[in-house]
Amino acid sequence: MKKPVAADGHDVAEAWEEFVQTQVYPEPGAKAKEDYRNYDSPARDSVRRFYEENHRKQTYDFVLGKRAEFLGLDRRQMSVFEACDFLNTLVDDSDPDIELDQLQHLLQTSEAIRADGHEDWFVLVGLLHDLGKVLCLYGEPQWCVVGDTFPVGCQHSERIVYPEFFSQNPDSRDPRYNTRLGVYREGCGLRNVLMSWGHDEYLYHVMKDYLPEPALYMIRYHSFYAWHREGEYDHLCDEHDREMLSWVQKFNPYDLYSKSPQPPDWNQLRPYYSDLVAKYLPAAIAF
Numbered sequence: 610m611k612k613p614v615a616a617d618g619h620d621v622a623e624a625w626e627e628f629v630q631t632q633v634y635p636e637p638g639a640k641a642k643e644d645y646r647n648y649d650s651p652a653r654d655s656v657r658r659f660y661e662e663n664h665r666k667q668t669y670d671f672v673l674g675k676r677a678e679f680l681g682l683d684r685r686q687m688s689v690f691e692a693c694d695f696l697n698t699l700v701d702d703s704d705p706d707i708e709l710d711q712l713q714h715l716l717q718t719s720e721a722i723r724a725d726g727h728e729d730w731f732v733l734v735g736l737l738h739d740l741g742k743v744l745c746l747y748g749e750p751q752w753c754v755v756g757d758t759f760p761v762g763c764q765h766s767e768r769i770v771y772p773e774f775f776s777q778n779p780d781s782r783d784p785r786y787n788t789r790l791g792v793y794r795e796g797c798g799l800r801n802v803l804m805s806w807g808h809d810e811y812l813y814h815v816m817k818d819y820l821p822e823p824a825l826y827m828i829r830y831h832s833f834y835a836w837h838r839e840g841e842y843d844h845l846c847d848e849h850d851r852e853m854l855s856w857v858q859k860f861n862p863y864d865l866y867s868k869s870p871q872p873p874d875w876n877q878l879r880p881y882y883s884d885l886v887a888k889y890l891p892a893a894i895a896f
């Protein structure tokens with residue numbers, strides 16, 4: 610299968626996901642493979658370059674620009690299954706082993722949630738949560754599609770991965786944006802906070818009319834590791850965010866650790882997911 614765009618993008622996204630799973634947030638009981646801050650490890654160069662670019666370029670103005678560019682949702686009307694197929698064109702044709710890889714990650718996540726007996730909308734989040742990566746197929750570079758997300762317009766937390774790269778971000782020298790609260794009010798609620806641009810925020814806007822609130826939080830903040838894993842940015846949260854946090858935390862292990870040795874069979878599962886998708890979502894969704 611030919612990738613239309615983002616020639617090296619898939620490799621970096623894969624490398625980033627593996628990096629988070631094995632080095633930053635290893636499975637409970639497992640030890641991180643090595644200290645990711647060890648700059649002598651050349652194997653991690655692509656991930657480090659990815660973070661450097663992300664942390665340098667995700668400014669408040671950049672995010673405003675991307676929101677204006679994409680949140681009109683006027684690019685395509687697609688069903689969930691068309692979006693899955695579309696996303697699968699991201700597959701790297703240099704590596705035959707990762708055919709259908711994007712869809713596999715979604716299915717492994719949703720099947721693990723289903724196996725634990727959770728509500729059907731939670732299972733649906735598993736299937737949907739990374740569909741925002743279709744941004745790559747609009748030609749967007751990886752550093753503004755994947756990776757962990759963080760608020761812009763205020764001081765960057767030291768608990769974000771590779772915080773040292775924020776010194777290259779012009780906002781970190783701008784007095785409007787480099788204080789603890791920046792442009793925000795104490796306890797203003799995350800809905801009033803601009804997050805760095807990526808697949809999470811984009812998909813939240815695509816799905817926001819259709820899913821229950823906890824599902825929307827899982828989609829919108831699943832890459833906001835500084836919040837849901839590190840406990841940072843509570844000063845921007847309100848009580849509603851704090852209530853929803855436990856749902857985001859419940860989702861995260863399924864996203865990170867659900868790789869099953871037996872890959873789910875899409876053809877066999879498709880009837881179940883067709884019904885589930887039809888229960889919550891219209892046949893055509895604006896992306």
Ligand SMILES: [Fe+2]
Nearest residue numbers: 738739831832
């Ligand atoms: Fe994601």
Ligand SMILES: [Fe+2]
Nearest residue numbers: 714738739864
């Ligand atoms: Fe994911």
